[in-house]
Amino acid sequence: MDAPDPATPGPAAPAAAAPAPGIALRAADPSLRTFRIATLAMAIALAAAPFAGIYPVFLMKALCFALFACAFNLLLGYVGLLSFGHAMFFGTAGYVSAHAAKVWGLPPELAILAGAAASTLLGAVTGALAIRRQGIYFAMITLAIAQMIFFFYLQAPFTGGEDGIQSVPRGRMFGVLDLANALTMYYVVLAIFLAGFLAVRRIIHSPFGHVLKAIRENEPRAISLGYDADQYKLIAFVLSAALSGVAGGTKAIVFQLASLTDVQWQMSGEVVLMTLLGGMGTVFGPVVGAFTIISLEHYLADRGQWVTVITGAIFVICVLAFRRGIVGELAEWWAKRRA
Amino acid sequence: MTEIFGIPTQALAGQLLIGLINGAFYAMLSLGLAVIFGLLNIINFTHGAQYMMGAFAAWLLLSKLGIGYWWSLLIAPVALGAFGVLIERTMLSRLYKLDHLYGLLLTFGLALVLQGLFQNEYGSSGQPYRLPQEFAGAFDLGFMMLPRYRAWVVVASLIVCLTTWYVIERTKLGSYLRAATENPTVVQAFGVNVPRMITLTYGFGVGLAALAGVMAAPIYQVSPQMGANLIIVVFAVVVIGGMGSIGGAILTGFGLGVIEGLTKVFYPEASNTVIFVIMVIVLLIRPAGLFGKER
DSSP: OOOOOOTTTOOOOOOSSOOSSSSSSSOOOOHHHHHHHHHHHHHHHHGGGGTTTOHHHHHHHHHHHHHHHHHHHHHHHHHHHOOTTTHHHHHHHHHHHHHHHHTSEEEEEEEHHHHHHHHHHHHHHHHHHHTTTHHHHHHHHHHHHHHHHHHHHHGGGGGGTTTTOSOOOOETTTTETTTTTTHHHHHHHHHHHHHHHHHHEEEEHHHHHHHHHHHOOHHHHHHHHTOOOOHHHHHHHHHHHHHHHHHHHHHHHHHHOOGGGSSSSSHHHHHHHHHHHHOOOOSSSHHHHHHHHHHHHHHHHGTHHHHHHHHHHHHHHHHHHOTHHHHHHHHHHHHHHHH | OOOOOOOOHHHHHHHHHHHHHHHHHHHHHHHHHHHHHHOOOOOOOOOHHHHHHHHHHHHHHOOOOOOOOHHHHHHHHHHHHHHHHHHHHHHGGGGTTSHHHHOOOOOOOHHHHHHHHHHHHOOOSSBBOOOOGGGGGEEESSSSSHHHHHHHHHHHHHHHHHHHHHHHSSSSSHHHHHHHOOOHHHHHTTTOOOOHHHHHHHHHHHHHHHHHHHHHTTTTBOOTTTHHHHHHHHHHHHHHSSSSHHHHHHHHHHHHHHHHHHHHHHHHHGTTTTTHHHHHHHHHHHOSSSSSOOO
């Protein structure tokens, strides 16, 4: 990663100064050139991955979570809002997409869009409520609303309760791409992920994104400059919910399943962890975090509850010793080396 | 049989009692959260796991060492309070200068570790805790039977809550505590050892959670997940009550327990969600919570 580009008035380098005003540590933001090279390298590596003998289903799972974490990071890393209920958007889109594809017989692209639309709507309602309080209250409110949504899905007839919605047809994308083929499905997921990833980067570097960062750094000041902070927070919340919905809907189509796992509070915790571990407030952090956690879960799958213990331990270690996350620490190390 | 609104009195009274019992636990747990939050500015996500460990401590003391309920009421809170002190000294104390959200993240991680460890050791099924001999039987109130243990839980938790309220609001020690909540630097300058007070406060809050756990052991199954779902409801209770006042936390806890119980009678489908719905309504009308002040 490069040192901050002087042209982008993005967050400046070190976060060593003790009391940070927002939760996000100002990680070095790569310049446009570095970003383009890194993104291209990532895209090529991901496109080649199935031929390197990596199981496509594993990759697709990791990509869905990577997009989910990027969407979450938009809120935590760039607005400084910690939502502890993001699973409600991921899971809602999963249920709606699965229902649309299976019961309404919609093609996969429309099913995913329907899921994302449902999450967007839910995001608008819950966001308007949650931004009435700040800090830890915001976290507790989103957690509580998500739990309410969980109980709703547990009892609602269309979700299939504990069984979930099973054997969802993958169908044909745009009528031509047969998603039953694992490789075709993989490249569709990769395209969706890259589109979402670039959208997040675009949002962060738009004038809108800079206002978000201003609110994160000093909300009263942003307000005094004439920005309606609540309006900006709400839009960011809805955008984040929408992209989480794209991720959740895609996951439901890939796994042909929508279940309660995706709306549980554990899932909300998991996306927080991915972002924290990878590096919040960095563009690549959530991707790295998601791949790390999904790999970990993959290898520990037969170890029962040790996954929970290790996940929790990573949380503790990250908070105590490693607050910039993997990408953030690397960027810091690189910036120091060049200095 | 007599009826109120078409519901048999007995069923109504029964659900009210269950609501009151749940409310007792909401009150004790949200009280602990409020006390910890007041001084440490940390939302203790581990509270649910600590409550669960309190119940397990009672179960282990009884089944492995043959130590009964009454001693457990003393030993479990003290032991877990010490464990809390250890957590505060080794981990939480490093976070005070950072954003409050890191405290939430750290305690969330700790809750996962503790819950996972207990699940590995004891599985997911619940362990029954034998009711102490003294509490066998029930009082006949005429319109319903009141099991002795349940009556004890409601009375005991009221005593615990009111004692805590008295200590914090009406004693010298409590005044130091409240002063340190307002302005730790000034209190320190007056010669009060604020860091030690913070440590002990966390230990006390954890002890309170453990005490609730011991009291819950004979009522609910002792299982590793018993705290995880409860803590989310308690968070909603805290948002509804606002964390400004100790009395508010107690009142909201009992009140919401009763409302939840009544919902089970009149509209059972909503009994899981009613507290969250109330939270949404309170947020719309009084964002700071019923007893809270914006801070």
